[in-house]
Amino acid sequence: MDASVRSRSTRDRPAKAPLSEAAIVDAALAVARSDGLAAVTMRRVAAELDTGAASLYVYVRNRDELLHAMLDRVAGEVPLVKPDPKRWRKQLMAVLDAFREGLETYPGLATVLPEEPLATDSSLAALENLLALMAAGGIAPQDAAWGCDNLMLIVTATANEADVRKSAGATFDDDFVERLRKTFAGMPPEDYPNVVSHADALVAGDGTKRFHFGIETFLDGLVARSSRSTHS
Amino acid sequence: MDASVRSRSTRDRPAKAPLSEAAIVDAALAVARSDGLAAVTMRRVAAELDTGAASLYVYVRNRDELLHAMLDRVAGEVPLVKPDPKRWRKQLMAVLDAFREGLETYPGLATVLPEEPLATDSSLAALENLLALMAAGGIAPQDAAWGCDNLMLIVTATANEADVRKSAGATFDDDFVERLRKTFAGMPPEDYPNVVSHADALVAGDGTKRFHFGIETFLDGLVARSSRSTHS
DNA sequence: TGTACGGAACGAACGCCGTTCGTGTCAAGT
DNA sequence: ACTTGACACGAACGGCGTTCGTTCCGTACA
Numbered sequence: 001m002d003a004s005v006r007s008r009s010t011r012d013r014p015a016k017a018p019l020s021e022a023a024i025v026d027a028a029l030a031v032a033r034s035d036g037l038a039a040v041t042m043r044r045v046a047a048e049l050d051t052g053a054a055s056l057y058v059y060v061r062n063r064d065e066l067l068h069a070m071l072d073r074v075a076g077e078v079p080l081v082k083p084d085p086k087r088w089r090k091q092l093m094a095v096l097d098a099f100r101e102g103l104e105t106y107p108g109l110a111t112v113l114p115e116e117p118l119a120t121d122s123s124l125a126a127l128e129n130l131l132a133l134m135a136a137g138g139i140a141p142q143d144a145a146w147g148c149d150n151l152m153l154i155v156t157a158t159a160n161e162a163d164v165r166k167s168a169g170a171t172f173d174d175d176f177v178e179r180l181r182k183t184f185a186g187m188p189p190e191d192y193p194n195v196v197s198h199a200d201a202l203v204a205g206d207g208t209k210r211f212h213f214g215i216e217t218f219l220d221g222l223v224a225r226s227s228r229s230t231h232s
Numbered sequence: 233m234d235a236s237v238r239s240r241s242t243r244d245r246p247a248k249a250p251l252s253e254a255a256i257v258d259a260a261l262a263v264a265r266s267d268g269l270a271a272v273t274m275r276r277v278a279a280e281l282d283t284g285a286a287s288l289y290v291y292v293r294n295r296d297e298l299l300h301a302m303l304d305r306v307a308g309e310v311p312l313v314k315p316d317p318k319r320w321r322k323q324l325m326a327v328l329d330a331f332r333e334g335l336e337t338y339p340g341l342a343t344v345l346p347e348e349p350l351a352t353d354s355s356l357a358a359l360e361n362l363l364a365l366m367a368a369g370g371i372a373p374q375d376a377a378w379g380c381d382n383l384m385l386i387v388t389a390t391a392n393e394a395d396v397r398k399s400a401g402a403t404f405d406d407d408f409v410e411r412l413r414k415t416f417a418g419m420p421p422e423d424y425p426n427v428v429s430h431a432d433a434l435v436a437g438d439g440t441k442r443f444h445f446g447i448e449t450f451l452d453g454l455v456a457r458s459s460r461s462t463h464s
Numbered sequence: 465t466g467t468a469c470g471g472a473a474c475g476a477a478c479g480c481c482g483t484t485c486g487t488g489t490c491a492a493g494t
Numbered sequence: 495a496c497t498t499g500a501c502a503c504g505a506a507c508g509g510c511g512t513t514c515g516t517t518c519c520g521t522a523c524a
Contacts, residue, residue, distance in 0.1 A: 111343060118412075131426035141430050142436065143449075150442075150450075153390060154389070156389055157386070157389040161385070180350075180351070198376060201374045202377045217378075219453070221456065224452045225452055
């Protein structure tokens with residue numbers, strides 16, 4: 001980062017650090033973290049590195065590739081676990097939770113995920129770990145494969161939703177939930193009986209609680225499905 | 233569309249139809265259907281209506297609002313059902329399937345959904361129907377509320393994925409799946425044993441099959457959860 | 465019938481964006 | 495000392511969302 005001593009005198013510039021894909025991804029992640037993915041423009045990232053937008057194209061084909069590189073970095077930082085049949089569900093939840101947290105650290109990054117062809121090294125390592133955990137839990141291969149698919153879908157969608165709500169406005173915890181509840185509870189009961197009666201339940205729990213519920217419920221379904229096909 | 237006979241002579245213009253929010257949404261949906269959501273620019277939609285981009289701002293606050301109006305239109309066209317406790321699961325699947333198909337008709341539209349505050353008329357009607365179906369199935373209120381949440385998440389994410397793959401390139405059915413399978417099967421078995429052994433399962437089934445699996449599995453989990461808490 | 469009014473339509477412009485091109489610059493190899 | 499080649503970067507292109515000021519036209523009123 002700071003090998004600037006040598007050439008300090010030759011130019012008035014502080015002898016900038018050399019560009020590299022890693023440095024660009026770092027800068028892009030920093031921008032995303034503080035200002036969201038929409039602020040990750042080529043000009044903005046370049047400015048973060050004290051250079052011009054054109055300089056980035058030596059290391060990155062285009063903006064989309066940069067976005068995918070960011071996602072890959074985040075995916076690669078998810079700590080993987082050694083499957084233990086006794087704790088496979090907790091382990092699975094831990095991996096998914098870590099991934100979700102990684103995504104939510106960089107608001108909007110989750111929108112890039114569906115385009116991922118699943119074929120990068122980081123994604124494959126994560127997939128391998130998920131499949132191993134499923135196998136440790138005795139989930140049938142087809143159920144495990146499609147289950148991973150759907151679990152990742154839930155992770156992505158949850159992170160997306162959380163990002164949007166976080167960036168939509170600071171006031172989300174206090175007033176907004178209560179106002180939403182009142183909207184539900186105040187609907188005409190003859191047309192919306194269930195919305196009215198479920199008003200409290202609809203706004204209950206924070207993002208993490210809802211996420212855990214979703215994953216646990218899906219895993220319940222997977223287990224039920226597996227044991228059912230085993231018995232028959 | 234063609235009431236141009238009357239004033240043909242007074243102007244060289246074909247006496248354009250009057251602008252309105254509905255007409256703008258129509259045009260925007262037409263563009264999205266044929267060229268994807270990214271092509272829904274204010275200029276393009278305006279051109280479709282034979283006018284300038286500035287004219288749209290009388291009826292639509294900005295592009296985001298237009299996108300939400302499009303989504304609301306699609307959501308409003310999902311046929312709702314009268315809950316029947318004997319067929320609630322099939323009915324629930326039908327509603328979700330219709331929604332998914334609506335979303336997939338307009339590639340990219342699903343990316344707008346997470347921002348939706350759930351408070352528009354169309355969304356509320358759909359939510360009411362889902363909750364009613366859950367109630368008919370004997371799902372506990374809290375499970376039903378969070379279940380709807382997660383089911384919609386799956387619908388959104390699935391539609392998103394399908395859109396991306398559809399627009400990524402025409403060649404997805406034939407070669408791509410087989411190449412993906414070979415990628416999985418060809419990984420080093422010592423590092424990726426499960427990816428290798430699950431290669432066939434990972435690429436099995438089309439989008440609809442995977443979607444149905446996800447929904448059914450989640451419903452299995454919901455039912456299991458409900459009956460469990462009922463028994464205890 | 466003439467006229468003033470107000471909302472709708474619209475051309476032009478602003479400041480962004482991603483991306484490309486041609487030139488400048490510097491260090492290593494000969 | 496000179497060549498060479500890769501990297502850095504200013505400038506520019508076309509397109510975007512959005513705004514502003516003006517023009518147009520149907521309507522309501524005098």
